[in-house]
Amino acid sequence: MKKILLLIVSGLLIACMAGSAMAAGNIVFVTTAGGSDSFAESTRITTPIQMGLSDTKTIYAACNAYTSNGNFIGSKTYDVSVTRIDDPTGDVHLSVSPSPTFNLIFSGETWLYQPLVLTMSDAETNENYELTVGTDTYHVSVTTEVTTVPEFPTVALPVAAILGLVFIFGRKKEGL
Template sequence: MKKILLLLVSGMLILSLAGSAIASPAKIKLCDLSGNEIVGPIMIPADGTPVTVKMEVSDIFYSQFPPDGTHDRTFSVKVASGPIEVQTSNDGSTWLGWTSGETSFGYTAEASKDYCYLVQIKGTNDGTISVKDISDDYYTDDGSELDDFDYGIETYEVQIPEFPTVALPVAAILGLVFIFGRRKEGL
């Protein structure tokens, strides 16, 4: 009985480890234009001025796509909620146009490469966007279909700073200037 239980537990452990090695989803990282990762919400001005951020797509699972890993993918950005608009660019000079819905474009992923795309966001109130990078349908040599095999999906909050968030630092700086100005006068 102990041998059967040990065999069963060992088999389940091997299956669980093999299962985690099979899946390898792509990763999407939000960065500023300098390449620094943005942690927290995307901050946009209330006047509708666009803010540009980078979306870095990495850890694409190339080994499933023979012979060299090259395959077609789709990058998309969708306004999930709020009165905001987005547009995307894969080269920084050509933009797909503003939308309050979803914008996407296809590209061919080449083995062992990571990709970086620009997203502009504007709005007049808080909201969320959903960013997705997904492999297109692919057919193996034996004719079986790999449908959306590898993908990365991230949701980001978009916020407009509230008045106190902006006013308090300005007031603090003005207060310090006033205090140091008075000390200089000897009062």
């Protein structure tokens, strides 16, 4: 009878105390806002890029080596900037390198792709950024992914309660 009672009580304690804490990890989605120039067409991001905190993502891009009338360009430099849309006076947590310029080079018959590196150091949920390369604009928004992480009391309290009940019933059995 005591063992059944111990089992029922400990089962109820576990059922009542067991739970989980929710930890939020920030993820960045980078999507293009569109554009009509040759650079925008060649660097369009067609699928979102997911980023977590302290993550670094590299986008490779190349520009059109010719102007609209067919003249050879060779290489071109674009200004790179990141602007926080929601709160322009706040800190910008998304950094881009190389900064402040983005060089695209054409050499002979081969395209040389210049990497554009995005780094998320910190962000709050639902922050929005604008990433500008030349005249092309990309939108970066931060969302929250919920990850279940067990807390210490979630595990420790039921275990301590069960051990306490075992100790009490063990002492009663000895007649103390």
